[in-house]
Amino acid sequence: MAKVYTTLTEIQHDLKSEKTTVEELVKSYLLNIKQYAHLNAFNEVFEQEALQQAKVLDKRLKTGAAGRLAGMVIGIKDNICYKGHQVTASSKILNNFTSIFSSTVVERLLAEDAIIIGRCNCDEFAMGGANENSYFGPVKNHADETRVPGGSSGGSAVAVQAGMCHAAIGTDTGGSIRQPASFCGVVGLKPTYGRVSRHGIIAYASSFDQPGPLTRSVEDAALLLEIMAGPDAYDSTASQTAVPAYSQQLQAVNGKKRIAYLQEVFDSEGLDTEVKDALLKTIEDLKADGHTVEPASFEYLDYVVPTYYILTMAEASSNLARYDGVHYGYRSPNAVDLVTTYKRSRSEGFGTEVKRRIMLGTFVLSAGYYDAYYAKAQKVRRLIKQRTDEILQQYDFILTPTAPEPAFKIGRQDIDPIVTYLEDIFTVQASLAGVPAISIPVTNNKAGLPLGLQLITKAFGEAGLLSFATYFANLRKS
Numbered sequence: 001m002a003k004v005y006t007t008l009t010e011i012q013h014d015l016k017s018e019k020t021t022v023e024e025l026v027k028s029y030l031l032n033i034k035q036y037a038h039l040n041a042f043n044e045v046f047e048q049e050a051l052q053q054a055k056v057l058d059k060r061l062k063t064g065a066a067g068r069l070a071g072m073v074i075g076i077k078d079n080i081c082y083k084g085h086q087v088t089a090s091s092k093i094l095n096n097f098t099s100i101f102s103s104t105v106v107e108r109l110l111a112e113d114a115i116i117i118g119r120c121n122c123d124e125f126a127m128g129g130a131n132e133n134s135y136f137g138p139v140k141n142h143a144d145e146t147r148v149p150g151g152s153s154g155g156s157a158v159a160v161q162a163g164m165c166h167a168a169i170g171t172d173t174g175g176s177i178r179q180p181a182s183f184c185g186v187v188g189l190k191p192t193y194g195r196v197s198r199h200g201i202i203a204y205a206s207s208f209d210q211p212g213p214l215t216r217s218v219e220d221a222a223l224l225l226e227i228m229a230g231p232d233a234y235d236s237t238a239s240q241t242a243v244p245a246y247s248q249q250l251q252a253v254n255g256k257k258r259i260a261y262l263q264e265v266f267d268s269e270g271l272d273t274e275v276k277d278a279l280l281k282t283i284e285d286l287k288a289d290g291h292t293v294e295p296a297s298f299e300y301l302d303y304v305v306p307t308y309y310i311l312t313m314a315e316a317s318s319n320l321a322r323y324d325g326v327h328y329g330y331r332s333p334n335a336v337d338l339v340t341t342y343k344r345s346r347s348e349g350f351g352t353e354v355k356r357r358i359m360l361g362t363f364v365l366s367a368g369y370y371d372a373y374y375a376k377a378q379k380v381r382r383l384i385k386q387r388t389d390e391i392l393q394q395y396d397f398i399l400t401p402t403a404p405e406p407a408f409k410i411g412r413q414d415i416d417p418i419v420t421y422l423e424d425i426f427t428v429q430a431s432l433a434g435v436p437a438i439s440i441p442v443t444n445n446k447a448g449l450p451l452g453l454q455l456i457t458k459a460f461g462e463a464g465l466l467s468f469a470t471y472f473a474n475l476r477k478s
């Protein structure tokens with residue numbers, strides 16, 4: 001069995017001492033991809049291309065001129081454009097669509113010699129929290145194949161969990177990196193809104209979407225963020241704020257921190273007892289280490305999910321108007337004129353959840369309902385952001401569970417989509433506030449399912465977040 005690496009540093013160490021080669025690494029991932037094909041984590045594997053690039057990189061490593069990500073083999077969520085490669089957002093409407101340019105994140109990763117091994121399954125247009133809304137079928141959790149991996153970046157999380165690649169890139173609108181990371185026992189980071197360019201990311205809700213890493217270590221998350229982040233002429237919402245050398249600042253947890261947990265979390269319906277216990281135990285461990293850990297009140301907890309869904313559905317209804325059967329991908333063979341091209345291509349091309357959201361989004365934006373729903377939700381978003389920022393003025397971090405429960409059974413969401421929406425209760429606060437948050441695996445429950453906890457910090461506070469997360473990830477081990 002091939003060695004399982006936790007960090008790129010270890011990989012690069014073995015490459016340097018010639019204990020392995022990039023080609024060998026790629027081959028071992030490809031083997032796992034074949035062995036675990038039934039988990040359905042990939043929509044497409046770039047097998048020959050990855051092997052080819054590995055050979056080139058092995059040669060380059062001998063001359064010492066390789067980039068900082070040499071040896072980093074990644075999967076990208078199938079809503080991230082990569083020139084000359086198909087991209088579908090796991091939707092029939094984009095079936096067989098080939099990207100004519102690369103996203104900024106892909107360009108930056110490739111420029112540092114990362115190898116992209118394939119595109120990972122996800123919920124259709126990143127809408128979902130269980131990876132069950134994919135045109136290409138559900139993804140299974142490697143810890144228990146009867147359970148979901150979380151979503152929407154479920155394929156990305158399982159690809160890392162099952163050793164099909166070293167790391168993966170996902171996108172997070174309301175928890176789509178953090179929640180699957182928690183369900184699959186990996187690290188998942190949602191950066192500050194605007195920290196990473198959205199250029200070439202298929203839009204779901206543009207005022208929320210952020211790409212970010214899913215990794216086996218905080219160290220790798222830091223390095224990947226450092227390479228992906230920063231201003232971009234192609235995305236005016238990408239911040240001009242300078243990018244710190246995150247990966248060089250991980251040992252810097254100096255002094256004791258002030259951490260808030262939210263009182264309302266404990267009253268929240270549907271909080272699993274083992275998740276609650278993991279949170280309580282961590283609070284005790286942090287206190288024992290000398291940190292100040294205190295309850296803070298967040299009276300808006302019951303409002304975060306409705307606010308998030310009203311706003312994201314509204315944005316989605318606008319963003320998805322472009323799929324018209326003319327510009328991209330699928331066109332209905334039953335269309336006879338322009339109007340039937342639009343109607344039939346969209347009716348046949350989109351899945352149930354996407355249609356539900358387009359319709360609800362259109363409704364909340366319609367004349368007569370705009371003020372009652374959309375405008376009101378914008379106001380509530382502002383309140384949520386203000387209160388979150390206020391707490392983060394008083395505390396370094398907010399600590400919450402990432403999800404109220406561990407990975408649930410495949411098929412459950414068919415019963416009631418609202419139940420799935422409520423799964424997002426702890427992740428959408430940071431999304432509404434635009435602040436960074438990370439999910440860190442802390443333990444497994446009695447059934448062996450991974451549980452993650454979330455740390456939230458102030459906007460552009462990733463350096464402090466990542467260095468504390470490095471310490472936090474080892475808290476239970478020490």
Ligand code: GLN
Pocket residue numbers: 126127128129151152171172173174175176177204312424
């Ligand atoms: N589960 C949330 C939703 O369905 C989050 C999705 C995401 O972050 N892309 O919208």
